[in-house]
Amino acid sequence: MSNIIEVKHLYKDYDNGLIPALKDINLTLKEGKIYALMGSSGCGKSTLLNIIGSLDTPTKGDVFYEGKTLDEVGKLSLFRRDFIGYVFQFHHLIPVLTLLENVESALLSDRNISAKERKERAVGILNKMGLKHRLKSYASEVSGGERQRGAIARALINNPKVILADEPTGNVDSKTAQVILETLKEYLKTSAKCILIATHDEEIAAISDTIISMKDGEIISEHL
Numbered sequence: 096m097s098n099i100i101e102v103k104h105l106y107k108d109y110d111n112g113l114i115p116a117l118k119d120i121n122l123t124l125k126e127g128k129i130y131a132l133m134g135s136s137g138c139g140k141s142t143l144l145n146i147i148g149s150l151d152t153p154t155k156g157d158v159f160y161e162g163k164t165l166d167e168v169g170k171l172s173l174f175r176r177d178f179i180g181y182v183f184q185f186h187h188l189i190p191v192l193t194l195l196e197n198v199e200s201a202l203l204s205d206r207n208i209s210a211k212e213r214k215e216r217a218v219g220i221l222n223k224m225g226l227k228h229r230l231k232s233y234a235s236e237v238s239g240g241e242r243q244r245g246a247i248a249r250a251l252i253n254n255p256k257v258i259l260a261d262e263p264t265g266n267v268d269s270k271t272a273q274v275i276l277e278t279l280k281e282y283l284k285t286s287a288k289c290i291l292i293a294t295h296d297e298e299i300a301a302i303s304d305t306i307i308s309m310k311d312g313e314i315i316s317e318h319l
């Protein structure tokens with residue numbers, strides 16, 4: 096099975112080294128797998144996701160994307176669009192657009208996709224997320240769980256190789272959490288990619304292939 100992401104001897108310090116947020120992280124994410132990144136608050140989960148997602152830079156060490164460094168992947172905006180799907184808490188939908196418009200907007204920069212296809216794909220994925228009745232609702236007017244599902248639809252619509260999710264079920268009810276988990280799992284089945292989820296949620300841990308446990312900026316165990 097091929098390696099989608101490899102992290103090698105990665106370090107991240109904040110405040111000129113006063114806060115060592117990540118210490119010698121080594122990690123391989125393989126095709127077709129779901130990984131749960133767990134550990135108590137402040138152990139470095141979001142920092143690691145941000146660096147893997149190319150949204151932050153490491154102090155030292157490397158991340159390889161299908162064997163390539165970030166310098167080798169080509170135009171960064173295209174790489175982010177095509178390779179990585181972000182489901183981050185701060186990654187909000189645009190409130191003045193409808194859910195449908197928000198999801199369609201993720202495809203706008205791809206000139207090979209017609210307006211018709213854009214709409215069909217967006218409607219399809221929103222339906223799958225149980226948002227059929229909310230297509231025309233503004234993001235500012237739907238519930239938190241609906242917004243979260245909209246954000247996930249937007250992250251998945253480009254068929255990225257990697258989904259990086261930071262507490263995707265953190266603030267939603269258990270029914271919504273179930274829809275989110277099922278969608279992520281199904282996505283993995285239909286297109287062989289990998290998913291890394293930072294979470295405190297035991298249900299996510301239960302459906303994951305591997306649980307990566309962190310403590311004080313280090314990986315302390317990796318188990319099935």
Ligand SMILES: Nc1ncnc2c1ncn2[C@@H]1O[C@H](COP(=O)(O)OP(=O)(O)OP(=O)(O)O)[C@@H](O)[C@H]1O
Binds near residue numbers: 109110116139143
């Ligand atoms: N921009 C920043 N500047 C300084 N310190 C930071 C910054 N971001 C995070 N930290 C520190 O780095 C450490 C790791 O933080 P991080 O956000 O990665 O933890 P986390 O595991 O995601 O926690 P949580 O479960 O609460 O989300 C913490 O000590 C945090 O205070």
Ligand SMILES: [Mg+2]
Binds near residue numbers: 140141293
């Ligand atoms: Mg975090």
